[in-house]
Amino acid sequence: MRFTLRRALAVGAMLTVAGVVTPAVAAYSQDDPRSCNDLLGADTPAYVVCHWLATPEEALGVAMFWGANDNANLKEATPFQGKFIDCSASGSSCPELEGEGVIGDENSPAPDGVEDGGTPECETGEQCSVDGHDTGGAPVGNGSERTRTAASTASTTKPATTQETAEAARTPTGQAITAAKATGLRVWLDTELADDWKAGTESFAAAVKRIGALAARPEVAGIRFTSQLGYNTTFKTDAEVNAFVTAASAALRQAAPGKRLGVHTVVPEFACGADDACKTEMRKRYPLVAPEKVEPYLSAGHIDQISLDTGLLRGGYETWKINAEQAQRNQWIQVRARAWDVLAQVAAEETGLVGQVTAEQVAARVSTPVMDGAAQQVNLWTRVQDAQGTVNRLTAWEELKKLNPIQRRVAAVYNPATPETDAATDLKKIAEAFGQVYLVTT
Incomplete structure (x- = not known):
């Protein structure tokens, strides 16, 4: 029973979302059943609007559906069958990566000097990075x-x-x-x-x-x-x-x-x-x-x-x-x-x-x-x-x-x-x- 309740709460938590949205969404009125503006503080700026993606009642219904009969529906659910291409299959055509080697492998091209422990240089000759931090490139x-x-x-x-x-x-x-x-x-x-x-x-x-x-x-x-x-x-x-x-x-x-x-x-x-x-x-x-x-x-x-x-x-x-x-x-x-x-x-x-x-x-x-x-x-x-x-x-x-x-x-x-x-x-x-x-x- 503890497992079932945890699953139900997890599903409900994912679907019951209150979001901060842009002024474009402000057209929703206070009478909108999906409005959750009543949860916002009195001093909240006017441009902050709350809107349920799933109302608490809807989220409960979803959780009950997946949790019913000892999670029967959840156990029977299978992953979505997406569309994948097997590049090794006969007749398949997959694009080749540009450059030599796979991105990130030991054969990937690297700036001159890196192999010897030096600092990579920009095309202009200025130092551009050290340990991942910008030093000589364009500033903000x-x-x-x-x-x-x-x-x-x-x-x-x-x-x-x-x-x-x-x-x-x-x-x-x-x-x-x-x-x-x-x-x-x-x-x-x-x-x-x-x-x-x-x-x-x-x-x-x-x-x-x-x-x-x-x-x-x-x-x-x-x-x-x-x-x-x-x-x-x-x-x-x-x-x-x-x-x-x-x-x-x-x-x-x-x-x-x-x-x-x-x-x-x-x-x-x-x-x-x-x-x-x-x-x-x-x-x-x-x-x-x-x-x-x-x-x-x-x-x-x-x-x-x-x-x-x-x-x-x-x-x-x-x-x-x-x-x-x-x-x-x-x-x-x-x-x-x-x-x-x-x-x-x-x-x-x-x-x-x-x-x-x-x-x-x-x-x-x-x-x-x-x-x-x-x-x-x-x-x-x-x-x-x-x-x-x-x-x-x-x-x-x-x-x-x-x-x-x-x-x-x-x-x-x-x-x-x-x-x-x-x-x-x-x-x-x-x-x-x-x-x-x-x-x-x-």
Whole structure:
């Protein structure tokens, strides 16, 4: 009986589907018997529509049909007889594959140099890939001479030597990595390479080498190499942003092989939800972080993690009567609808929990993004200094300790150059409430 019920539930689950569809399907009215819009939350954007492919009643009927009489119909079912051609049979004609050998076998043509362990080259002579990562080809979007120069830098970047790794371990950041390891924290390096990249090849190469030496240690899981990408004023054009991401990714893939790469940014349009006037204004203010400009970084494989700032969403949407909570919820609905978590790990960046906060605020800003399934991780700043020089510190330690079920998904952003006590003591405290730490590296 257990087997029968499991089969019935499996068939019902496959056929009972509620889908997110495009505005073209919005013509279905609320009176449509296949509409499941009543299952959507009150704050769901208007363009999200739910429609049953099979109503629960229909799905039950299908399940009962296949499960009746001890699965008699299911046992008697046979595979669909498709149309196949036996290429070995007399009179059969099958197309021949172009080139020598079967695609993927040992006789397949390969770029010059691969047999000797070299790097494949593009037809233009530029390096185009290393270990599956694009390094010298066209970047996402438009290319530039700066891209080729930076790609050339990437092609000469090598992993740190044993001596360089040992020297890096003796630096303040290296000592903080050691202290973090002792507490069991998973370590990311949080650095900024945009200014070094803009400064030229020599400065960029030196910065990549320094970060690569720190990241060479096995306890370092990844490198976040820029913050507020496209949102701040560092870059002026799409081409610049694309060239930087491509070059930084390529260089770090070589300098720190096997390490995950991440960026931090914000997509202001996401907070607008379905308000077209709001979206139009946000695109006008922040053209470099429109959703279609950000997604290529993920789909091209240049980065493995994207941190989306939620603190930057607070304020600025009053014109459209969107408060901070609605802005945050709109953002995560948009992320889920675009399935960005399929392309890269999505993290929520939260700077608004410093100072005095309530338990409800902690739950809303830490638990909600993870429990809703939109973000796989939440990054909290432990110290924030405003434009006037006032420093606000994280105080909600006891509330954060109560979030034990998601502790591994919560990371602290910590700068060992500005410790509260000392790095070892601070990191031990951080490990009581967090599972990961981003060490700010200058």
